Amino acid sequence: MMKYILLMFFMTPCLFMSMSWYMYQIMMLLVMILMMMSFNSSFFCNLSYFLGIDSLSYGLIILTFFIGFLMINSSNKIQLSSSNNFFLVVNLMLIFCLFMIFSVLNIFMMYLFFEFSLIPLMILILGWGYQPERLISGLYLFFYTLFASLPLLLIIMNFYLIFSTLFFDLIYYLNLNFLLYFCMIFAFLVKLPMFMLHFWLPKAHVQAPVSGSMILAGLLLKIGGYGIIRFSFMNEFSFFFFGYTWFSACVVGSVLVSLICLFQGDVKCLIAYSSVSHMGMCLMGLLTMTKCGMIGSFLMMIGHGLCSSALFCLANMMYERLSSRSFFINKGLISFMPNLCLMMFILCSFNMSCPPSINFISEVFIMISCISYWSHSIYYLLFISFLSACFSFYLFSFSYHGQYFMVYSYMINSVREYLLLALHIIPIFMLVFLIDLIFY
Template sequence: MMKYLLFMIFMTPCLFMKSSWYLYQIMMLIIMMIMMINFNMMFFFNISYFLGLDNLSFGLVLLTLFIGFLMIKASNHIQFDFSSNMFLMVNLLLIICLVLIFSVLNIFMMYLFFEFSLIPLMILILGWGYQPERLISGLYLFFYTLFASLPLLLIIMNLYMTFNSMFFDMIYYLNVSFFIYFSMIFAFLVKLPVFMLHFWLPKAHVQAPVSGSMILAGLLLKVGGYGIIRFSFMCELSFNLYSYILFSMCIVGTLLVSLICLIQGDVKCLIAYSSVAHMSMCMMSMLTMFKFGIIGAYLMMIGHGLCSSGLFCLANMMYDRLGSRSFYINKGLICFMPNLSMIMFILCSFNMSCPPSINFLSEIFIMISSISYWSCSIYYLVLISFLSACFSFYLFSYTYHGQYFMMYSYMTNKVREYLLLLIHIIPMLMLMFLMDLLF
């Protein structure tokens, strides 16, 4: 694992070369390919210097490198700017932080990088965001994360004093105090985010540049899910005793957020709230503590990371051409950008978990595990599925249909944009053929 990390660290001087923009993208793909070639089905592999990958973190590290490549591909307008090298530097720092979160075996190191990932993200939002409100959204993000993660630091200190170890595999915590349980997962609930702790997310998403939105939706929300899965293996007793409280909160939250999606007037806001709804479903599935629940949550994290990232790219393409993200102005785009209507339809369908995407399989697993945990949840799940289909259809029909203010049709898309969107869609389809790896 150390060789991949050193590869990324030694990329730093290359970012100040003349053709660094394309070099960075190629390097990210090379690391990803080397990792895929070296993959084996052992419980832990690539172990070196307190770093290691298992089947859970392997997919998330690959997703990190993949989204890192796509972020640069989507931010092509910065390429000719004087700050392009700095932009690449901040992106690389953020990718290294996320790879370390997913691959360290030490709880304290994971906490350290969990906190440190906030700094490059803040620089990204404040430096390349759009409106002046980005200052407020950066503060929201900063203080929510800081406030929630301090109890986790105290719990980590307590774990070290109890077990004299900080390795995930060496700890089996039998304390069943609700206060300790909540303090342990509070930081991850804010990062995920679940309903009532989600207020920072729409603000951060709307004000972030396209690369910031992609990494927020694609990866930083997954850090919360990853942390909860890791800690649930360490504290099974607490999770079994108290899961019902958060489970019920997630069900109510998913329903309410799905309804909030239907009254949004901003395209990026709707996609951000849909992320909250999907991550609350993901949380429900993790709290069941069943094998299908964990697999469903994991697949939802991977599928949502690609789908949501693609939708943010499309929202940015609309914003570039029309100068607005409002549903009242982005109308009739099927006349203005006809070639993108099919891709938008596919991404909206995958967002509502239609086959043959990975999201469909993950939703089936989530439903199986939730109904096994509490049989009455079937009524809520049917309603959640219906509402998620409603807001995805609302997103497509309101932007691509209706009357556009120009009476003729022409295509204003670049080949780079088609490539970017297809690279989001193809893995979601291809992952369906790799499902035998999970069983």
């Protein structure tokens, strides 16, 4: 595992070369391919120093490097600016933090990089955001995460005093104290985010540049799910005993957030709120504490990371051409950008979990686990799925249909943009054929 860290460390001088923009993308793909070739076990493998990967962290690390490559591919306007080298350094710091979160075996090291990932993300939002409101949205993100993660530090100190170790697989906690359980899970609920703790997410998404939105939707929300899975193995009794509290909030919250999506006027706001709804379903699967629920939630994290990232790319393509993200101005885009209409339709279909996407498989698994956990949840789940289809259809029909506000105009997209969207769509579809590897 140290070879990946050293590779990323020695990439830093390359970021100040004349061809650094393309060098960074090639190196991200190279690290991703090396990682794909090195995995050889469903249990912890590639153990070195305090690092190791298993089947859970493996998928998220591959997604980290892949989204890291696509982030730079989508930010062509920054490439022409004078700050492009600094932008690459900030992105590399963020990718390194995420890699360390998903690969460390020590709880304190995970907490350290969990907190440190805020700094490059704040720099991305404040440095390359759009409106002056990015200052307040950055503060929302910073203080929400900081306030929620301080109790987690106390729990980690408590673990060390009791067990004299902080390795994930050496801790098994049997305490049924709700306060301890709340402190343990609260930081991850905010990061996920759960309904009622989600107010920072739309603000951060709307003000972030396209690369910030992609990494936020694609990976930083997944840290919450990853942390809950890791801690649920350490304290199973508390998760069994108190899980219904968050399950109830997620069931109601996913319905309410889906309704909120239907009267949004901003494209990025709608995609951000749809992330809250999908992550609510993901949390419901995790809280059932079943194998089916965990696999479904893991697959939803992968599928949503790719699908939501691609939708933010499309929203940015609209914004670059029309200088607006409003549904009331971005109407009739089938006349303006007809060649992206199919891409938008496919992504909206995948966002509502239509087959043959990995999102569909994940939603089926989550529904099975939730119905086995509480039989009456089927009514809520059907309503959530229906509203998910409604807001995805609303996103597509309101932006691409209707009367265009110009008399005549036509825009041809670049090959880079087609490549960017195709690289999001193909894995969502192709992962369906690798589903048997999850059960291996």
